[in-house]
Amino acid sequence: MLKLPIYLDNNSTTPMDPRVLEAMTPYFLEHYGNAASRNHPFGWEAEEAVDYAREQVAKLIGADPKEIIFTSGATEGDNLGIKGVYEMYASKGNHIITATTEHKAVLDTCKHIEKTGGEVTYLQVKRDGLIDLKELEAAIKPTTILIAIMYANNEIGTVQPIREISAIAKKHGVLLFSDAVQAVGKIPVDVNKDGIDLMAFTAHKMYGPKGIGALYVRRKNPRVKVTAQMDGGGHERGMRSGTLNVPGIVGFGKACELCRLEMEADTKRISILRDKLETELMKLEEAYINGSTEHRLPHVTNISFKHVEGEGLLMGFNKNIALSSGSACTSASLEPSYVLKALGLGDDLAHSSLRFGLGRFTNEEQIDYTINAISETVLKLREMSPLWEMYKEGIDLDSIEWAAH
Amino acid sequence: MAYSDKVIDHYTNPKNVGTLDKSSKSVGTGLVGAPECGDVMRLQIEVDDATGMITDAKFKTFGCGSAIASSSLATEWLKGKSIDQALAVDNMDFVEELNLPPVKIHCSVLAEDAIKAAINDYRVKNGKEAIKFEESVVH
Secondary structure (H helix, E strand, O other), rough: OOOOOEEEEEEOOOOOOOOHHHHHHHHHHHHHHHHOOOOOOOHHHHHHHHHHHHHHHHHHHHOOHHHEEEEOOOOHHHHHHHHHHHHHOOOOOOOOEEEOOHHHHHHHHHHHHHHOOOEEEEEEOOOOOOOOHHHHHOOOOOOOOEEEOOEEEEEEEEEEEOOHHHHHHOOOOOOEEEOOOOOOEEEOOOOHHHOOOOOEEEEOOOOHHHHHOEEEEEEOOOOOOOOOOOOOOHHHOOOOOOOOOHHHHHHHHHHHHHHHHHHHHHHHHHHHHHHHHHHHOOOOEEEEEEEOOOOEEEEEEEEEEEEOOOHHHHHHHOOEEEEEEOOOOOOOOOOHHHHHHHHOOOOOHHHOOOEEEOOOOHHHHHHHHHHHHHHHHHHHHHHOOOOHHHHHHHOOOHHHHOEEE | OOOOOHHHHHHHHOEEEEOOOOOOOOOEEEEEEEEEHHHEEEEEEEEOOOOOEEEEEEEEEEHHHHHHHHHHHHHHHOOOOOOHHHEEEEEEEEHHHHHOOOHHHHHHHHHHHHHHHHHHHHHHHHOOOOOOOOOOOOO
16 A cells, blocks of 8 residues: 655655664663763763764775764765864864865755865866766866865756766875765665865765764874864864763664665665656656766766746645755745756756655655656646746747746 | 645646647737756746736746746746736736745746736737836745
8 A cells, every 4th residue: 555645855864774773772762871981881882882883984984993083964964174274273274175066965055165365176076977087177276275066966966976086086195075974875885995185064965863973084194183163071082072972873884784784785776766766757749857877876866847847846845755956946035946956957847856865765656656647737837837838839938027026 | 854745736737738829919928047057947928919908827936846936836827817907917916816825925926027028929929018027036
């Protein structure tokens, strides 16, 4: 039996795997000690659990457990990684290179740094969402200390050429930070093979709990340090003070382990569903996939249905299907997705986009239902759309002088 | 953001979707908004030349649920009204009737603009001067 509503917004957050919750529960109720309490069994149990989870997390990304700094999530990881390097390496330089399609947690952190005297270069992306490696290399200057490029994009799923980027960074002696929130647990990520120096990721995008994440900080070749952004008891090797969220960490560890063991099978199954969804929806006229289809996460697709507005489209089925749109009709600014605009999409196409994020618990029945519901709504709204009528009459919409309001 | 029941009703069962013959002298067409802004409304009225009454109204809208609901409601309101009565429709009437939240007020403004544009189109077609409206205050 198909159960509604269907959840297809897994880039936003994922449901927790019941096995993760099971692993966490004892650390709320029985083993509730503070991992920093060194003098009694409660503390020892907690510390042991944290150590074990740290190994599980490290193993998923090919790191050493000592290189894992637990944070409250990826926004904190982005802040700590970028501001921490900027402050720690101030004597070496003040220039950071990033891209326009980064998450706000990276972009706003960079803007903050600019206000405090730093210099930031924002690379444009190509039509497919990838950065241009030549532009990246050309942007490096003697004062460049950090390149911050995401592993995979949250809106369009585009996977950046991280190994080529890290080779350029290494060649010029610049550190590489990556926001890998959408990639870790979904596709193989190995900090050594990929040449990443700092990397932020979070549990709730990989079937773990909200409120816990990690910053990977390389310890060898080179040894990287960050200035703490949170002062206090000196937890996490002095880089992130604050009592450890033991149940969250335990859940994060378990989630990482499950992803490591099940990624291959999950990816195989989910990508078949994603491809089915995409193929069927692309049978609609004037539908366009946004971003690279070659370098892309296996569970993501972002499609624009021309001449239909995204929020209006969502309304046709959002009681039954959870999705997000690149249209921002709800926000006061009325500005559509900056990521889609960075690809060079016109505002009209950006307003007409839907983002699909499939996940571990998505099944074929849900996809079939979604294909039908969306196709029907697109057709219905096009019958109601003056732009569609004009398009069908062969009128060039760009030739019309719209009364901007 | 939750939509009001009235918005949902108009969205689900929109009234008077369609197209009138825009070349007809008794039809006035108002096309407002812009694709870049995420909403375009086309509102058409058919006027009985003898009585000056609006006998039919149709719309097509590209936009969010509130934009669709506002234009659907506009067509309902316009039918059977005189041009003068139609000119008196204010954007706040839509806000109140549909319980539009502040971020959706622009949809109501657009609907009011569409009514005025349709009336002016009708007037000009029939050799009358277009009415100059004060610039509506929008975002």
